[in-house]
Amino acid sequence: MNNPQQPRLTPIDEWEDEATAMLDGVEYDTELGLRMARDAIRVSNGELSDAEFHEKYHDEVLAEFGEDERPTKPEGFDDD
Amino acid sequence: MTNYGLVIDQERCIGCQACAVSCKQENNVPMGQFWNRVLTEGGDKIDTPSGGYPEDGGSGSLDMQYQPTACQHCENAPCVKVCPVNATYTRDDGIVEIDYDKCIGCRYCMAACPYNARVFNWDEPEHMPEEGTGDVAARPQGVVEKCTFCSHRVDEGLDPACVVNCPADARIFGDLDDESSTVSKYINEYETDQLLEDRGTNPKTHYISGEMSPGRPQTSDKLESELDDVSPWSDGTEDVPSEASGSDSSDSGGGHHSIEGDAVPHVPAVGSGGDD
Numbered sequence: 065m066n067n068p069q070q071p072r073l074t075p076i077d078e079w080e081d082e083a084t085a086m087l088d089g090v091e092y093d094t095e096l097g098l099r100m101a102r103d104a105i106r107v108s109n110g111e112l113s114d115a116e117f118h119e120k121y122h123d124e125v126l127a128e129f130g131e132d133e134r135p136t137k138p139e140g141f142d143d144d
Numbered sequence: 145m146t147n148y149g150l151v152i153d154q155e156r157c158i159g160c161q162a163c164a165v166s167c168k169q170e171n172n173v174p175m176g177q178f179w180n181r182v183l184t185e186g187g188d189k190i191d192t193p194s195g196g197y198p199e200d201g202g203s204g205s206l207d208m209q210y211q212p213t214a215c216q217h218c219e220n221a222p223c224v225k226v227c228p229v230n231a232t233y234t235r236d237d238g239i240v241e242i243d244y245d246k247c248i249g250c251r252y253c254m255a256a257c258p259y260n261a262r263v264f265n266w267d268e269p270e271h272m273p274e275e276g277t278g279d280v281a282a283r284p285q286g287v288v289e290k291c292t293f294c295s296h297r298v299d300e301g302l303d304p305a306c307v308v309n310c311p312a313d314a315r316i317f318g319d320l321d322d323e324s325s326t327v328s329k330y331i332n333e334y335e336t337d338q339l340l341e342d343r344g345t346n347p348k349t350h351y352i353s354g355e356m357s358p359g360r361p362q363t364s365d366k367l368e369s370e371l372d373d374v375s376p377w378s379d380g381t382e383d384v385p386s387e388a389s390g391s392d393s394s395d396s397g398g399g400h401h402s403i404e405g406d407a408v409p410h411v412p413a414v415g416s417g418g419d420d
């Protein structure tokens with residue numbers, strides 16, 4: 065992680081490998097992190113809305129972290 | 145509303161690493177970590193060019209450009225969207241910041257950041273000297289950290305450390321929502337790019353390339369907005385390109401302002417090490 069050239073720009077086709085390496089050994093669900101990272105870029109791109117992103121991962125985030133405090137929560141979203 | 149952003153003039157950047165070093169010093173960044181790096185576009189390693197040396201009187205093809213890179217303070221920041229505990233958040237002034245007390249070290253934000261702008265404290269952070277440097281408290285092991293646009297300085301009406309310490313005046317900080325700010329004028333006047341525009345993150349760091357701008361002469365380490373009328377680079381006289389000089393800059397009173405009082409050239413008054 066401490067590559068002397070960091071921060072650097074990751075070509076999109078190499079992103080997945082780097083993201084996997086970053087999450088290696090993390091105490092939380094690596095695969096969930098990868099999927100969320102990929103979809104977060106889709107939200108930035110406008111391919112997915114904040115609300116869709118929030119709903120898509122709410123249950124898994126709650127199960128993994130015991131809370132879901134992401135700012136993507138749509139108004140009136142039922143937390144339970 | 146204030147929306148802070150940074151313009152980096154790559155035509156002015158001389159790759160001296162002063163921004164990287166002053167960032168490390170000011171923000172008490174642990175050994176082995178960098179929040180701000182000046183990458184080299186060209187050869188395979190830092191400070192190596194691509195191409196070949198001119199031989200036999202030929203012209204050669206050596207080529208090297210600098211790419212200063214840190215957190216881009218994205219408007220649509222993927223790191224913010226994935227943080228399950230809201231430790232990474234966007235301030236009202238647009239700065240993306242981390243609440244280190246909340247961070248649980250899941251590193252989801254690192255995976256989501258397309259700029260590799262974040263670093264993780266795998267071990268107990270080490271500082272040299274041990275008591276640390278600059279004006280920011282050390283962060284503990286197990287959290288992610290990154291550039292804050294020196295928010296502790298910005299809150300005091302001071303420019304980020306990298307901006308003040310850039311000897312080439314290549315870094316300009318200011319309010320993107322203020323049309324009269326130097327950052328806004330330069331973005332309008334010059335060809336600027338954001339990094340990885342295809343990701344839709346809309347970074348608040350903009351890079352000038354092609355034509356060199358006048359930069360941001362450091363008459364003080366204060367934010368432009370804190371300078372009252374002492375702003376020789378932004379009032380549209382000679383140093384700001386055409387459109388600004390021709391316009392009805394009603395705020396321009398004074399033309400070339402004298403620099404007085406607390407104006408400090410280039411080197412900021414950085415507190416002595418360790419006090420946070």
Ligand code: SF4
Nearest residue numbers: 215216218221223257
């Ligand atoms: S550059 Fe990375 S860390 Fe900074 S705001 Fe954008 S996504 Fe977040």
Ligand code: SF4
Nearest residue numbers: 167180291293304306
């Ligand atoms: S603003 Fe400060 S913290 Fe941010 S990159 Fe520049 S030097 Fe580093």
